[in-house]
Amino acid sequence: MSTPMEERMDLIERIPDEPARPEEFILQELMTIAVAREVRNDDIVFAGTGLPMLGIMTAHLLNAPHALLIYESGVCDGKTMHIPMSVCDQRAAYMSSALGGLVDTFGYYLQQGFVTLGFLSGAAIDRYGGINVTAIGENYYAPVHRLPGAGGNPDVGTMARRTVYIIPQERRRFLDRNDYTTTPGWWCRDFDTGAWRPKREIWKGTPFAECGPAGVVTNMGVYRFDDDGIIYLDTHHPGVTLERIREQCGFDLNCARLAGETPHPTYRELFVLREFVDPELIFLPETRPYPPAIQALIDRP
Amino acid sequence: MRPMRGSAKKAEILTLEAAVKKYMHDGIVCAFSGFTAFNRNPVAFAWEAVRQGIRNLHVLDKHAGLCTWFLNTVGAIRIYETDWVGWGEMAGKLDLSVEKLYTSGKLILEEYSHGAMTMRFLAGAVGAPFIPYYAPLGSDLYNPAYDALGRAGLRNGSHPRIPSRKFIEMTDPFAGEGKVVLLPAANPELCILHVEKVGEKGTARWRGISTLDKEMAFASDRVVVIAEEIVPEARLREHPESNPIPYFVVDAIVEAPWGAFPSAVPYRYDYDAPFMRAMDRASRNEADLKDWMEEWVFGPRDWRALIDKLGEERLKGLRADPKTGYSTAVMRGKRPAPRMQAPLSVRRSGY
Numbered sequence: 001m002s003t004p005m006e007e008r009m010d011l012i013e014r015i016p017d018e019p020a021r022p023e024e025f026i027l028q029e030l031m032t033i034a035v036a037r038e039v040r041n042d043d044i045v046f047a048g049t050g051l052p053m054l055g056i057m058t059a060h061l062l063n064a065p066h067a068l069l070i071y072e073s074g075v076c077d078g079k080t081m082h083i084p085m086s087v088c089d090q091r092a093a094y095m096s097s098a099l100g101g102l103v104d105t106f107g108y109y110l111q112q113g114f115v116t117l118g119f120l121s122g123a124a125i126d127r128y129g130g131i132n133v134t135a136i137g138e139n140y141y142a143p144v145h146r147l148p149g150a151g152g153n154p155d156v157g158t159m160a161r162r163t164v165y166i167i168p169q170e171r172r173r174f175l176d177r178n179d180y181t182t183t184p185g186w187w188c189r190d191f192d193t194g195a196w197r198p199k200r201e202i203w204k205g206t207p208f209a210e211c212g213p214a215g216v217v218t219n220m221g222v223y224r225f226d227d228d229g230i231i232y233l234d235t236h237h238p239g240v241t242l243e244r245i246r247e248q249c250g251f252d253l254n255c256a257r258l259a260g261e262t263p264h265p266t267y268r269e270l271f272v273l274r275e276f277v278d279p280e281l282i283f284l285p286e287t288r289p290y291p292p293a294i295q296a297l298i299d300r301p
Numbered sequence: 302m303r304p305m306r307g308s309a310k311k312a313e314i315l316t317l318e319a320a321v322k323k324y325m326h327d328g329i330v331c332a333f334s335g336f337t338a339f340n341r342n343p344v345a346f347a348w349e350a351v352r353q354g355i356r357n358l359h360v361l362d363k364h365a366g367l368c369t370w371f372l373n374t375v376g377a378i379r380i381y382e383t384d385w386v387g388w389g390e391m392a393g394k395l396d397l398s399v400e401k402l403y404t405s406g407k408l409i410l411e412e413y414s415h416g417a418m419t420m421r422f423l424a425g426a427v428g429a430p431f432i433p434y435y436a437p438l439g440s441d442l443y444n445p446a447y448d449a450l451g452r453a454g455l456r457n458g459s460h461p462r463i464p465s466r467k468f469i470e471m472t473d474p475f476a477g478e479g480k481v482v483l484l485p486a487a488n489p490e491l492c493i494l495h496v497e498k499v500g501e502k503g504t505a506r507w508r509g510i511s512t513l514d515k516e517m518a519f520a521s522d523r524v525v526v527i528a529e530e531i532v533p534e535a536r537l538r539e540h541p542e543s544n545p546i547p548y549f550v551v552d553a554i555v556e557a558p559w560g561a562f563p564s565a566v567p568y569r570y571d572y573d574a575p576f577m578r579a580m581d582r583a584s585r586n587e588a589d590l591k592d593w594m595e596e597w598v599f600g601p602r603d604w605r606a607l608i609d610k611l612g613e614e615r616l617k618g619l620r621a622d623p624k625t626g627y628s629t630a631v632m633r634g635k636r637p638a639p640r641m642q643a644p645l646s647v648r649r650s651g652y
Binding site: 002003004005006009012057060061065066072073074075079080081082085086087088089090091092093094095097099100101102103104106107110111134140141142143146147148149150151152153154155157158159180181182183184188189190191199202203204205206207208276278279280281282 | 394447626639
């Protein structure tokens with residue numbers, strides 16, 4: 001016996017994999033799908049709470065069904081039925097391959113070198129992909145704004161082969177240098193000398209010298225990093241101009257390699273995300289109506 | 302250096318009030334089980350500690366949760382070594398009491414990464430004085446200027462639980478290349494665990510995510526186990542491979558049903574998201590917070606009275622489904638949870 005939800009699964013292939021129009025999806029959906037497309041089928045993914053979680057769960061139903069997902073609380077390859085609100089929600093652990101604890105995830109999996117893709121959020125980023133989730137303001141001990149702090153962000157961000165961040169873009173969050181670098185990007189401080197040096201040099205001789213930020217998805221565009229470890233704009237989201245993007249960036253942004261508009265989510269991707277990944281509307285604030293032709297396919301299979 | 306410790310002893314069974322009175326005291330270095338505000342937080346114990354007016358705590362943690370939320374609300378923590386001071390992802394993330402205490406200089410916050418705190422407890426658990434770990438080299442977490450305990454003058458050897466250094470960065474002395482960070486072991490004086498079942502001698506078991514509880518228990522001088530249920534030892538010994546905690550490290554056990562509320566005890570009950578959202582709302586205003594604490598902390602006669610106050614209907618909605626370990630009756634988002642028999646990704650592509 002299948003539940004109504006399970007019967008709807010059979011519809012996925014019948015929903016066209018064609019780009020939706022901008023008025024048919026919300027920003028969170030665009031960002032989640034952009035993140036989902038970063039996952040490869042042979043990736044071992046270490047994901048944080050929120051949109052990173054939605055992204056990997058969408059990828060599991062579409063482009064990367066066999067990507068292995070790790071949550072820091074100890075979950076290895078959970079087969080989730082209901083979206084977890086946190087990485088230590090028991091929902092995350094359902095039918096997992098192994099269920100351990102933090103020593104398993106940070107030691108046996110991450111420091112052992114198994115993780116190929118980190119999926120994280122950040123509060124502020126510098127041009128080299130360094131992340132601040134700790135404190136805003138010049139004085140660490142008397143911050144203008146205190147944030148929750150590191151969590152596993154700096155562990156995953158430095159030891160996963162590549163890391164993709166989701167960050168809200170504002171001028172005060174896209175900076176030449178962070179006030180505080182929680183997770184170093186491609187350039188970081190050498191505290192022996194105080195100088196900034198490439199991560200590859202600081203981490204030379206460790207297994208993780210080549211690990212670091214690979215992409216950033218914001219509310220305005222998708223960014224990648226060049227060979228010098230400097231961020232550049234890859235695609236801009238629909239309706240977002242380069243002027244607005246530059247306005248909301250605190251340094252001279254490289255837009256010379258712009259590849260065009262961020263590909264829109266397809267109707268099939270939206271269908272999967274809305275109906276199967278977050279049907280309880282926990283992380284998605286709302287959903288827009290499907291166009292009539294798509295709704296007809298859903299109503300009358 | 303830690304002394305040799307322990308004997309083949311049987312844990313004592315205490316009431317919640319007696320366990321707090323006997324094992325907690327002002328200034329103690331302690332650690333709480335679970336993970337953020339979602340999973341097996343020993344809430345009843347921290348709640349009772351707040352009621353008994355315990356102060357000046359030094360908490361070693363791998364993040365914040367409900368216990369630290371309650372304790373910070375009354376400013377009971379003086380030193381906090383952790384990696385994250387949020388308390389529940391759905392409730393606004395930052396523990397606002399931490400921010401208030403921290404920015405006014407009443408709380409010393411020493412920060413590490415989650416992996417680093419994990420390694421510190423692992424070292425503590427296996428009796429090692431320190432442990433090497435790579436991450437996160439180049440982070441301000443290892444900026445010598447950001448050593449909060451050093452800045453407070455507390456790394457001078459006067460406090461036996463505060464290491465003389467926050468960390469030591471060095472070149473791998475065996476391979477001769479590559480930097481690595483040496484981290485001091487974390488060794489609390491007291492660990493409080495919330496588990497599903499404990500045998501009457503002290504053998505303890507939980508189901509679901511393990512977090513860092515076994516490491517924290519072994520790293521600590523004393524362990525108090527709060528359990529949903531005390532059961533005959535024999536029942537747990539039929540499947541000893543499922544028991545992470547052998548009795549000999551446990552000093553005291555307390556039976557406190559719903560003692561982790563509003564966090565979850567997998568296979569018993571789910572977390573209560575609306576309750577935590579109400580806590581977070583109250584914490585945004587001093588008068589609201591005072592009222593909330595009066596109603597939910599200082600008001601009830603005991604923990605049992607607090608649970609009774611929640612009402613049978615609410616508790617029924619939180620009871621876990623025996624197959625999945627959680628409840629699908631709770632309204633967590635804007636729509637109810639869909640009914641499902643198998644994970645959709647498995648139905649679609651197998652394991």
